[in-house]
Amino acid sequence: MIDLLDELERPLMELGETRSQIEYLERLADQDSLATVANRRAFMLELARAIA
Numbered sequence: 279m280i281d282l283l284d285e286l287e288r289p290l291m292e293l294g295e296t297r298s299q300i301e302y303l304e305r306l307a308d309q310d311s312l313a314t315v316a317n318r319r320a321f322m323l324e325l326a327r328a329i330a
Contacts (some may be wrong), residue, residue: 308320316324 297326308316310317
């Protein structure tokens, strides 16, 4: 029974780590690396959300 719980817990932990990595990469993709402000990609995404 304990082995089954361990097998279920591991993918959940990996999923959480993967989500954290995705959020980090999305922040990097939306930020100008020199000025640390929103870039064109972030602006276009926010504009599309506002129009919708």
